[in-house]
Amino acid sequence: MIPLLLLIVISSLHQHESVAESSHISKIHHASTKEQNGVHESQHEKVLSVTGDGIIQSPNFPNKYPRNTVIVWQLVAVMESSRIQLTFDPRFGLEDAEDGTCKYDYVEVEEPVGGMVLGRWCGSEMVPGPQLSKGNQILVRFVSDEYFPSDPGFSIRYSLLQQRQSEPEAPAVMPVWMQPVEDLTEAVSAFNTMEEVMKYLEPERWQLDMDDLYKPTWQVLGKSFFHQKKSRGAVDLNLLREDVRLYSCTPRNFSVSLREELKRTDAIFWPSCLLVKRCGGNCACCSYNCYDCQCSPTKVAKKYHEVLMLKHRTGGRGLQKTLADVPLEHHEECNCVCKNDSD
Numbered sequence: 001m002i003p004l005l006l007l008i009v010i011s012s013l014h015q016h017e018s019v020a021e022s023s024h025i026s027k028i029h030h031a032s033t034k035e036q037n038g039v040h041e042s043q044h045e046k047v048l049s050v051t052g053d054g055i056i057q058s059p060n061f062p063n064k065y066p067r068n069t070v071i072v073w074q075l076v077a078v079m080e081s082s083r084i085q086l087t088f089d090p091r092f093g094l095e096d097a098e099d100g101t102c103k104y105d106y107v108e109v110e111e112p113v114g115g116m117v118l119g120r121w122c123g124s125e126m127v128p129g130p131q132l133s134k135g136n137q138i139l140v141r142f143v144s145d146e147y148f149p150s151d152p153g154f155s156i157r158y159s160l161l162q163q164r165q166s167e168p169e170a171p172a173v174m175p176v177w178m179q180p181v182e183d184l185t186e187a188v189s190a191f192n193t194m195e196e197v198m199k200y201l202e203p204e205r206w207q208l209d210m211d212d213l214y215k216p217t218w219q220v221l222g223k224s225f226f227h228q229k230k231s232r233g234a235v236d237l238n239l240l241r242e243d244v245r246l247y248s249c250t251p252r253n254f255s256v257s258l259r260e261e262l263k264r265t266d267a268i269f270w271p272s273c274l275l276v277k278r279c280g281g282n283c284a285c286c287s288y289n290c291y292d293c294q295c296s297p298t299k300v301a302k303k304y305h306e307v308l309m310l311k312h313r314t315g316g317r318g319l320q321k322t323l324a325d326v327p328l329e330h331h332e333e334c335n336c337v338c339k340n341d342s343d
Helices: 004-032 183-188 196-200 206-215 235-246 258-262
Strands: 045-052 054-058 068-079 081-086 107-112 116-121 137-144 154-163 217-221 226-230 250-257 268-270 272-278 293-313 318-336
Touching: 004 293, 068 081, 081 137, 154 183, 183 196, 250 258, 250 318, 258 318, 272 293
Parallel strands: 045 068, 272 318
Antiparallel strands: 054 154, 068 137, 081 154, 107 116, 107 137, 217 226, 250 272, 268 293, 293 318
């Protein structure tokens, strides 16, 4: 028989060990979800109420970020009329892209409504430009895999822009670089020369930007460096655009059947077909928000062509042969026209 006092002591020791073990397990669990930079090192999603300026950044910035990390920041402005602007710190570096695609470590910005990704970036060659939300929310997602973490990571300053209700056209007066990618793409595509594009983007320093494009640059290939000099004569972007225009929606030669064009079933024409100018070519460069873009004539002219016309004589005595002027429609100017569903 074990004395009652001894049983009480043994039971007390067991309870003490259980408490110590439970405390130890709790500490280990807490360490596995260590918080850095306001977010957990693993998968974490955080909703931030934006009332002013603030910063979000990769864990350990400006040092090497951790592996196997997925962090999502959803920034929400309190006022629905507000817009959120993101500005990246010049210190930017994530794992390099593969085949021009950010597959492994990257940061991306997304519109929560509609799920449209505004951009995805990695590497360290180019710092992402400013991003502006279309509504009062914007999403920032950071992903790293189990290999090759880099530094310094990224840091983003967010700020609030108030949009006046009485000025619905406010985005139109924004600086060019702050316009959404779709709007900027459509605006740039309307210019005829590279000089016009550069003037539109930077009116005050467009000539300097043109010169910078052709300055000598250092290129890296493997572990060796070589010097590559650009030349204004190497690639003429104006000429490339003109080549595309010539093979896009323009007037070009088409052969037409005179009987079909003139709707004459009582006569024979020679030549039976003639060349006319008609609109042709594709409309690949049409407005991005057009679902049905067609190459259509914007200037039409009627021209006369002299041909041999044969007709049966009245009474069936042979063929009447005459030179006749026949009118045919020619397209002198063409343009890509967006056709609405109701058209």
